[in-house]
Amino acid sequence: MPSPDGRWIVFDGAAPGKPPMSDFDLQFVRADGTGRRTLASSRAYELDGQWSPDGLLLSYSRQPTRDWRRSEIWVVRRDGRGARRVTRGQFARWSPDGTMLAVDAPGVGNDGDLVVVDLAGRMLRRFAGTPALEQPAAWSPDGTRILFTRFHADGAGADVFVVSGDGSGERRLTRARGDDVAAAWSPDGGRILFTSDRTGR
Numbered sequence: 001m002p003s004p005d006g007r008w009i010v011f012d013g014a015a016p017g018k019p020p021m022s023d024f025d026l027q028f029v030r031a032d033g034t035g036r037r038t039l040a041s042s043r044a045y046e047l048d049g050q051w052s053p054d055g056l057l058l059s060y061s062r063q064p065t066r067d068w069r070r071s072e073i074w075v076v077r078r079d080g081r082g083a084r085r086v087t088r089g090q091f092a093r094w095s096p097d098g099t100m101l102a103v104d105a106p107g108v109g110n111d112g113d114l115v116v117v118d119l120a121g122r123m124l125r126r127f128a129g130t131p132a133l134e135q136p137a138a139w140s141p142d143g144t145r146i147l148f149t150r151f152h153a154d155g156a157g158a159d160v161f162v163v164s165g166d167g168s169g170e171r172r173l174t175r176a177r178g179d180d181v182a183a184a185w186s187p188d189g190g191r192i193l194f195t196s197d198r199t200g201r
Contacts, residue, residue: 001049001051002031003028003051003055003078004051004053004054004055005055006031007030007031008028008029008030008078009029009030009031010026010027010028010039010049010050010051010058011027011028011029011049012024012025012026012027012045012046012047012048012049012060013025013027015027015038015041016036023045024045024046024047025038025039025040025041025046026038026039026040026041026046026047026049026058026060026076027039028049028058028078037080038080039058039076039078039080040060040062040074040076040083043065044062044063044064044065045062045063045064045065046060046061046062046063046074047060047061047062047063047090048060048061048090048092050092050093050094051094052075052094052098053094053096053097053098054098055078056077056078057075057076057077057078057098058075058076058077058078059073059074059075059086059092059094059101060073060074060075060076060092061073061074061089061091061092062074062085063090068090069106069111070088071088071089071090072085072086072087072088072089073085073086073087073088073090073092073101073103074086075119085121086101086117086119086120086121087101087103087105087117087121087123088105088106089103089105089106089112089115090103090104090112091103091104091135091136092136093136093138093139093146094139095116095139095143095165096139096141096142096143099118100116100117100118100119101116101117101118101119102114102115102116102136102139102146102148103115103116103136104133104134104135104136105117105126107126109131110130110131110132110133110153111133112133112134112135113126113127113130113134114127114134114135114136114148114163115127116146125165125166125167127163127167127170130150130153131153132150132151132152132153133150133151133153134148134149134150134151134161135148135149135151135182136148137149137160137181137182137183137184137194138182138183138184138185139165139185140185140189141185141187141188141189142189143165144164145162145163145164145165145189146163146164146165147160147161147162147182147184147185148160148161148162148163148182149161149180149181151179157176157177157178157179157180158176158179158180158181159172159173159174159175159176159180160173160174160180160181160182160192160194161173161182173192173194174194174196176196177198178196178197178198179195179196179197180194180195180196180198181194181195181196182194183195
């Protein structure tokens with residue numbers, strides 16, 4: 001993922017000297033391919049690096065090997081210092097003002113509810129509370145809505161939803177026979193991008 005100024009790219013993968021796919025560490029590199037360095041590394045996997053809007057911090061998921069249900073959200077400065085745990089969960093997405101994270105966090109009786117936390121890890125809101133797994137994709141450019149995917153608990157695929165930042169107005173945007181997975185907003189907030197396994201329709 002490119003930094004807000006376009007000069008750096010953050011990614012997860014095996015650090016130099018390790019076999020490909022043997023580990024996943026949070027790394028970044030200049031856009032021209034130089035200056036590669038590891039920002040966060042542990043015995044767990046460091047995944048899904050996301051830049052804060054001002055480009056000074058990165059969030060990432062620290063996932064115990066092959067056990068995503070015990071994942072945690074961490075943040076680190078772009079110089080690799082100050083790494084700290086924020087909360088349980090995965091797939092953190094920054095609010096446009098950089099003060100909040102939308103997270104897929106374990107709930108009572110399910111593997112992941114959509115929640116919003118501040119950077120100290122204090123829960124500000126929990127959305128839906130369904131038995132289904134919900135994963136945030138992005139905040140709208142104006143910060144008023146959150147795009148997310150709901151993986152239906154009955155195994156009937158996944159669909160794209162949007163909800164207001166205060167928890168009201170949840171709306172289902174797709175009705176797939178398979179999987180529709182939310183990806184991003186258009187820059188003006190008027191459209192959304194999603195992936196789908198639909199064929200011939």
